[in-house]
Amino acid sequence: MPALRSVVDWQWENAAAGSASGLATATFSHPLDVVRTRFQVNDGRISNLPSYRNTPHALFSIARNEGLRGLYAGFYPAILGSTVSWGLYFFFYSKAKQRYSESRKELSPGLHLAAAAEAGTLVCLCTNPLWLVKTRLQLQTPQDYHSYSGFHDAIRTIIKEEGWRALYKGLVPGLFLVSHGAIQFTAYEELRKVLIGLKSDEDEIDVAETLDSFDYATLGASSKVAAVLTTYPFQVIRARLQQRPSLGGIPRYMDSWQVIKRTARHEGVRGFYRGVTANMLRNVPTASVTFMVYENVLNILKLNRRNL
Structure with a gap:
């Protein structure tokens, strides 16, 4: 029983640390997320969205024309989605790693990849409706007279006008995006092993004493760059599929294959990387903060548990 309790405590410590890190990073980076989303759906066709020259111009234009509300459009589902996603991701990921390591001393890169993919798939199925609502709220402008008043109104309206299946638009590319987390976590784990080996002595086994916050931040940023460029x-x-249909109920794109062909x-190729600058500016620093907060919160929780 004590061993089982220890395992459960460890899993929930990972979930708590993940939720805290997700909440911290989503809060300060949201305006760049709005800019990224608007760039992503700008396919050059007729749109109610304004055109932006670059990321600074987009931030300035949104702030001037829409104010703070525009820069933080979709903030509630973003915070909710990020907190839930990171919490579930770290929880599922640590649980998968524990299951895979039962008969092994050390996990191989392939098993790290499998654990991350498993966690990502489960998170995607749980949170797709949140990301769809976030995308639609971020694409609204003051000129939209047929707009959602907020998160709950968006959920009700989508179900009423499009049916509950509409909440899962973009799920297919979302599932492919599971590879993002797999690449990031695999790179993080492998780079972490290398760094620990470089910084620790043979008889030193306490990771909390081996690595510091700067190390965690560097590992998070490096692994994020690799994941962003590939996925x-x-x-x-996904963003283009999740746009709101026209007033006649006609979607801008019918499926992923149509998006790929038209783009x-x-x-x-440039069309598939629209908004990547804003994405990098948002995600590379936030990955640093996320893993730094996660590892430090996890170390604190472990220390507190040891002292009980």
Whole structure:
């Protein structure tokens, strides 16, 4: 029983640390998330969204024309989604790692990849409705007379006008985006092993004493860059699928394949990377903060548990 209790405590410590890190990072980076989303859906066709030259121009224009409310459009579902996602991700990920390591001394990169993919799939299925609502709220402007008044109104209206299945638009590219977390966590774990090996002596086994906050931040940023560069096109596809249909109920895109064909034909490779600058500015620093907060909160929780 004590061993089982210890395992459960460890899993929930990972969930708590993950939730805290997600909440911290989503709060200060949200305006860049709004900019990224608006760039992602800008396919050059007729749209009610204004055009922006670059990320600074977009931030300035939104602040001037829409105020703080525009910069923080979709903030509630973003905070909720980020907190829930990170909490569930770290929980599922640690649980998968524990299951895979039962008969092994050390997990291979392939098993780290499998654990991250498993966690990402479960999180995607749980949170897709939150990300859809966030995207639609971020794409609203003051000129939209047929707009959602907030998160709960968006949920009710989507179900009423489009049915509950509409809440899962963009799920397919979202599932492909599971590879993002898999790449990031695998890179993080492997780089972490290397760094611990470089900084620790042979008889030193306490990771909390081996690595510091700067190390965690560097590891988080490095792993994020690799993941963003390889998976960003799936984010563009998902955002374009999650746009609100026209007043006649006609979606801008019917499915992922249509998005891929139209984007490739009219915009080329560049179209699949629209908004990537804002994405990097948002996610590389926040990945640093996320893993720094996560590892430090986890170390504090472990220390407190040891002292009980």
